[in-house]
Amino acid sequence: MCRAVLCRLLVVAMLVAPALHASPTRRAKPPATKVSSQAALDAFHQARHCLELGLNIESLSNVRQICNRDGVSDRCSASRQAWRAHRIEQFQRAQSGCSADPKVQEADFRATLIAAVATGDPDVEDCYVEGWSNATSADIPMYVRTSEQLIAKGLARGDWRIVAVLANPIEPEGLAGAGMAINLPQLGSWMTDYRFNRLLWLGARGQYADMENFEVEAAARWLRPAARRRADAWAQAEFRRHFSHSPVLDQAPRGCLHVEPAD
Incomplete structure (x- = not known):
């Protein structure tokens, strides 16, 4: 079963113009809020990547265990089992920089999703409305209130x-x-x-x-x-x-x- 996750953060966009007397070759300092927004999106994308790797490993491992228990069939042929083992190894190698702990994966996804939702990124907003796993009762009012706004935005676009x-x-x-x-x-x-x-x-x-x-x-x-x-x-x-x-x-x-x- 898939574990799902989602998020929120307030980021105010502020543009900082270069000084009038700045040297023509001198570059303006990037707006802090723009950097913060990109950092929030980068963290979300990394956390989602890590969670997806974990979910794929879990899904493949579950089917391998079922096949080991139930015996050979079309679904559980030696070639299919070998393919699953190969895919698990590929996903595990791709986990460099990720925690292998499912609880950490879910917690990171939830935190970064909540932190990135105010960037206005449609992908993040869609993920937020889908929700996340292991929610507490304290999550629900914030989730419902924010999702109502994001649903209206999503339909409008x-x-x-x-x-x-x-x-x-x-x-x-x-x-x-x-x-x-x-x-x-x-x-x-x-x-x-x-x-x-x-x-x-x-x-x-x-x-x-x-x-x-x-x-x-x-x-x-x-x-x-x-x-x-x-x-x-x-x-x-x-x-x-x-x-x-x-x-x-x-x-x-x-x-x-x-x-x-x-x-």
């Missing part, structure tokens, strides 16, 4: 990744893989499920459009016809306003953390 978080389907045991996002007040209703999967469907093509249509129809069973019409009108209007020039989707928007298939 036509960011499919934000839509995908809100389109998280409702499962019998709860929200499927929602992580911290389960605390968002709009998440968890059939109306939200329907509206945002309908919006994804409007931007989708091919097999992915068929998958999204299945999600839309599943949610539609729980809504009255009038509610569905309102949701359809909302999705159409939102698509025209903000997503008509966004990339066409032939697969689900990629999330914050990438873990390659272990099979």
Whole structure:
């Protein structure tokens, strides 16, 4: 199971102009806030890289253990097991400069994400809305308050990744893989499920459009016809306003953390 993570920091942009009497060859000192913003982004990217390496090692190791327990099959052939061992070694070699402790990886990701969110970087903002693992009750008010603002920004810029978080389907045991996002007040209703999967469907093509249509129809069973019409009108209007020039989707928007298939 993937561990997820996210973040916040206040950075005020201030430009420092060179002095009028400065030498023509003398360079102005870089603005401190600009340097701080870049440092925050660099720290976040490094922490995410380290966490992704750890998650890939964990995923591959888990499947290897299952295969060792269950015996030979197509999934657990000698060649597949050798490939997994090779990939684990590659990921471990790439961990230079990273902690190998999953708890440290998660803590670093959370801290750097929170520190980088105020830079306004869309990638960081999307990661924040996705949430993080091992959250405490003290994290939730800050997360919800900040995410509400970031969701509005993400929709306004036509960011499919934000839509995908809100389109998280409702499962019998709860929200499927929602992580911290389960605390968002709009998440968890059939109306939200329907509206945002309908919006994804409007931007989708091919097999992915068929998958999204299945999600839309599943949610539609729980809504009255009038509610569905309102949701359809909302999705159409939102698509025209903000997503008509966004990339066409032939697969689900990629999330914050990438873990390659272990099979």
